[in-house]
Amino acid sequence: MSGVPPPAQPPDPPHHGLVHPLSLWRWRHNPLYRRTDRLQGRIALAMLLLVPILGLGAMFAIGDTAHRHYRAAAEHQRQTLRLTTAVLTHDAPDHPEPGSAEARENRYPATVRYTDPDGRIRTAETDVLPGLSAGSSVDVWVDADGVIAEPPMPAEQIRSRTMGWALVGFLTVTLAGAAAYRGVSVVLRRRNLAQWDAKWAETAPRWTTFP
Known part of the structure; x- marks a missing residue:
């Protein structure tokens, strides 16, 4: 047996969304599991649980702050105008x-x-x-x-602006979670590919023949 081993064929790339249901396959028993697979599965589950909770928390916190601000501004306008x-x-x-x-x-x-x-x-x-x-x-x-x-701002305008800022808070947390999960997925995939190439370089010469 001689020659240069053929290039390794890596597995299909994973989905890079926020939390894809197929990410949960990493929780099933499988002898081909890697530690990075389990890690990515745990991260996916954490995102699935934490992002909605944190998003709702940010929505209520930012909404309450915005409501207080606009209500105070409207009161100041009524007193000064x-x-x-x-x-x-x-x-x-x-x-x-x-x-x-x-x-x-x-x-x-x-x-x-x-x-x-x-x-x-x-x-x-x-x-x-x-x-x-x-x-x-x-x-x-x-x-x-x-x-x-x-x-002075009427109650309807205060409510509309408050809802707008609350929605911005929720979307910000959601997008931040999606970006964080995608970044982690890219890092883990690069690590997996590097490990795949290293293992293939060790294994291929033992069973691959060339003319």
């Missing part, structure tokens, strides 16, 4: 479909005149309902400097 009446100086643009549900939701920029907290008459631009004529009255929120500002 002042609601006053302004008058349109020009007609607001008309909506293409007057009276429609979309027209009731849309706002268009228009110039208004109002009195600031110091008693000065000021003009500024704000968003108003379409179709309002010059001289119509609208309510605007102004800050301590007399500048028109966004109204």
Whole structure:
């Protein structure tokens, strides 16, 4: 027997998802088990159990923090902003479909005149309902400097932003878990391939013949 042993043929690559059900085959009794197979199986099971728990924990923690933040910001706005009446100086643009549900939701920029907290008459631009004529009255929120500002956040907006941050927290933990499992799988596979090549180099000359 002589010659260079043929290249080893490694097993099929494993799935690199977060936790694939086929990863659990490593828990079954098999004489071909390697320590890395058992290790990867344990890691897969740990990810399967821990990622949802940690994700829910992050979701509630981040959601609670975001809710407290936005609720405090809304309270600060209510304490520092002042609601006053302004008058349109020009007609607001008309909506293409007057009276429609979309027209009731849309706002268009228009110039208004109002009195600031110091008693000065000021003009500024704000968003108003379409179709309002010059001289119509609208309510605007102004800050301590007399500048028109966004109204305090309503409860619906606070709830929407809170849910958004909670979802971001859950997805972040899930993606981090997937990335960690994939990284571990790549490292273990490279180690397995190196061991496979070493064993094949020792074994092949004993039973492989060449012409």
